[in-house]
Amino acid sequence: MDFTLNDEQQMFADTARTLLGDTCTPDHWHKMMEQGVAFDAARWAQIAGNGFTLLLLPEAAGGMGLTELDLALIAIEAGYVALPEPLAESAGVGAPLLASLAPEHPALADPAAIIAVAPAINPVVAHADVAAAILIEQDGRAYLVTPDQVSLTPAETIDPFRRLFRIEWDESKAEDLGPADWTLALDRASLFAAAQGLGLAQRAVDLAVAYAKDRMQFGKPIGSYQAVKHHLASAQTAIEFARPVVLAAAAEIGHADVHSRARVSEAKIVALEAAEKAARASIQVHGAMGYSWEVDVHLFLKRALALKAAWGTPAFHRSRVATRIFTQPLGADQTFARETEHA
Amino acid sequence: MDLTYTPEQQAFRAEVRAWLEAHVPTAPLEHYDATREGFEAHRQWEATLKSGDWGMVTWPREYGGRGLDLIQWLIFEEEYYRAGAPGRVNQNGIFLLGPTLMEFGTHEQKQRFLPPMASGEEIWAQAWSEPQAGSDLAGVRATAVREGDEYVLNGHKIWSSRAAFADWAFGLFREPGSERHKGMSLIFFRLDQEGVTRNPIRKINGHVGFAEIFLDNVRVPAFNRLGDEGQGWHICMATAGFERGLMLRSPARFQEAAAALAALWQSRKESCDPALEADVVRAHINAEAYALNIYQTASRLMAGAKIGPEASTNKIFWSEMDIHLHETALAILGAEAELLPPTGEHEWLDDYIFSLAGPIYAGSNEIQRNIIAERMLGLPR
Numbered sequence A: 001m002d003f004t005l006n007d008e009q010q011m012f013a014d015t016a017r018t019l020l021g022d023t024c025t026p027d028h029w030h031k032m033m034e035q036g037v038a039f040d041a042a043r044w045a046q047i048a049g050n051g052f053t054l055l056l057l058p059e060a061a062g063g064m065g066l067t068e069l070d071l072a073l074i075a076i077e078a079g080y081v082a083l084p085e086p087l088a089e090s091a092g093v094g095a096p097l098l099a100s101l102a103p104e105h106p107a108l109a110d111p112a113a114i115i116a117v118a119p120a121i122n123p124v125v126a127h128a129d130v131a132a133a134i135l136i137e138q139d140g141r142a143y144l145v146t147p148d149q150v151s152l153t154p155a156e157t158i159d160p161f162r163r164l165f166r167i168e169w170d171e172s173k174a175e176d177l178g179p180a181d182w183t184l185a186l187d188r189a190s191l192f193a194a195a196q197g198l199g200l201a202q203r204a205v206d207l208a209v210a211y212a213k214d215r216m217q218f219g220k221p222i223g224s225y226q227a228v229k230h231h232l233a234s235a236q237t238a239i240e241f242a243r244p245v246v247l248a249a250a251a252e253i254g255h256a257d258v259h260s261r262a263r264v265s266e267a268k269i270v271a272l273e274a275a276e277k278a279a280r281a282s283i284q285v286h287g288a289m290g291y292s293w294e295v296d297v298h299l300f301l302k303r304a305l306a307l308k309a310a311w312g313t314p315a316f317h318r319s320r321v322a323t324r325i326f327t328q329p330l331g332a333d334q335t336f337a338r339e340t341e342h343a
Numbered sequence B: 001m002d003l004t005y006t007p008e009q010q011a012f013r014a015e016v017r018a019w020l021e022a023h024v025p026t027a028p029l030e031h032y033d034a035t036r037e038g039f040e041a042h043r044q045w046e047a048t049l050k051s052g053d054w055g056m057v058t059w060p061r062e063y064g065g066r067g068l069d070l071i072q073w074l075i076f077e078e079e080y081y082r083a084g085a086p087g088r089v090n091q092n093g094i095f096l097l098g099p100t101l102m103e104f105g106t107h108e109q110k111q112r113f114l115p116p117m118a119s120g121e122e123i124w125a126q127a128w129s130e131p132q133a134g135s136d137l138a139g140v141r142a143t144a145v146r147e148g149d150e151y152v153l154n155g156h157k158i159w160s161s162r163a164a165f166a167d168w169a170f171g172l173f174r175e176p177g178s179e180r181h182k183g184m185s186l187i188f189f190r191l192d193q194e195g196v197t198r199n200p201i202r203k204i205n206g207h208v209g210f211a212e213i214f215l216d217n218v219r220v221p222a223f224n225r226l227g228d229e230g231q232g233w234h235i236c237m238a239t240a241g242f243e244r245g246l247m248l249r250s251p252a253r254f255q256e257a258a259a260a261l262a263a264l265w266q267s268r269k270e271s272c273d274p275a276l277e278a279d280v281v282r283a284h285i286n287a288e289a290y291a292l293n294i295y296q297t298a299s300r301l302m303a304g305a306k307i308g309p310e311a312s313t314n315k316i317f318w319s320e321m322d323i324h325l326h327e328t329a330l331a332i333l334g335a336e337a338e339l340l341p342p343t344g345e346h347e348w349l350d351d352y353i354f355s356l357a358g359p360i361y362a363g364s365n366e367i368q369r370n371i372i373a374e375r376m377l378g379l380p381r
């Protein structure tokens, strides 16, 4: 039992923090919003160049064969900068899913190739238009298409950096890759959404802290007022208790049992709640500025709302936790229990 | 990161489980805060624990412990709550003063105070609060005047849990004329010694859970001072770190309560608002989140880290979680919730009432939020 990160994991997270922090700044957000785009090819090339898209791919498919925990640490950093590019969806869900079904697929040979996923649980597909491959769920099977084989209708979203499409497709034009582990895809997507939630939450708090130190009212910085402090302390508390759940979910996901699925669901619920709570606290602390387009807090609120409902609503994830509670032994000795131990 | 128990840890769990199964009293003891008899029955239980060397598992053997690490402590706690073993009447000693003594005490002090603490021979109370110094602990007025090898203590302490029946107290005293955080020392005194008067105070559940203490020229040897003279504030903050961050509330307590809540829900859900299931699930999620956080803290401390201001987030989290959990239980019990004695195997009503104290003791949650804002987030004072 050791609940700490190793040096290599810390190093990857540090590299991601620097790279994303340097390239995905408020200036970049504003430029992208002005241009109405949600994908920066240069940044994506850098992300791919650093190997982040290869992390979770098995070595046999040209990847690094690292774990969900390693990628989760990077997803936290992606959340912290409200990254528009589909690092979590493509590198965290699409690529390993494709590798499990068609390890020789040419899209896997290109680290910058985007692999989009259209699970039954989501009505829209992220980044489908720029994808080298799209995996569609139907009756538990996975169908492979390219954007030119389907009809994509852009779906507008409140998050300016989400690039979403409704998809119409024809089974006869798609390649049937056979039965796929959509539950694992859902677990991974939920986990990386939760990890991004941690980053979103911390950024929302950090933005508010910076503002509260500067903004003066009644002759004092507003951050010296207790009501302001307490909003942010509550948000930080939510973050502190979401983080270990996300890390544990990442470490346990491979067990693929009732316990690990419940843990992923717990992570998704608490991390995106923390993100929403932090974003709302941040808006409140910013006052009317927080309600304006100019101040970037809205990006964090919007992404939190989007990720909270994508890949299963809180009610869906609560039901997976309920399954664990009502079908498995409970109690103080069950924190790290595995289903097989009771089979 | 490795979230599996080693074979040694599993063997340890089995050993604890077997011992507890053989020794935990079959009939529940009267509460230690209810009567002197209840208190003494718990002292007897502490002695039984010590007979199996389970008094305080993380302390070195020479001080009455077992020399185990924090993960083993967590496993012990899990088994302890799972077995429904009696509450630890000496928690102020073993969980708060103990770790502080281990860090700041001399070898002689550890030898003198830790073994009888681990065996329940000497049960401790914490005498920090005063009528004028609650949240503002630096406003403590009780004094300690050095006379040769002794201190002479004077003052008025209050809200001291267990002090109605306990043997010893550790208190904050200041050098006369000193101010605020300076000039304070942490000093031990016996509660039955000359010059000490204690008046039991009843809690809202009617138990004599705490006491006020009057000190009138109480003489104690200088040996009873923990750490350097004038360093009391610094040392108390370390104790508060243990209290808030790790030991006062082990996760097992909430996990067992959440499991009991799930069972209560399953036995009564036919007659309840179905929306309550979300709260039952939430209670479980909270208890798990708390457990994972504490496992993470334990791992970090074992890797050499120290508890910092993030301990304040723990205090807020467990106290709010405890209230939510018990509110949910009362909602499931519905109109039966008010009945005495409390319904069911769990004392839901009593525990609900006690949960309301959580945001007050060990430093109120308002104070914890101030600490988080100022020391974790760096907001101005």
Ligand SMILES: Cc1cc2nc3c(=O)[nH]c(=O)nc-3n(C[C@H](O)[C@H](O)[C@H](O)COP(=O)(O)OP(=O)(O)OC[C@H]3O[C@@H](n4cnc5c(N)ncnc54)[C@H](O)[C@@H]3O)c2cc1C
Pocket (backbone or CB within 6 Å): A226, B125, B126, B127, B128, B129, B131, B133, B134, B135, B136, B158, B159, B160, B161, B162, B210, B357, B360, B361, B362, B363, B364, B365, B366, B367, B370
């Ligand atoms: C069950 C129980 C057991 C206890 N056991 C012990 C014990 O064993 N030993 C011991 O020494 N003490 C003990 N205490 C006392 C406890 O530590 C104090 O009650 C606590 O520190 C609050 O102090 P107070 O009661 O004087 O309240 P006050 O300090 O008077 O506070 C009253 C209210 O005002 C708020 N408040 C005060 N100052 C501020 C501020 N700066 N900003 C915002 N809000 C503020 C508080 O949060 C609280 O809500 C116990 C208390 C309880 C309820």
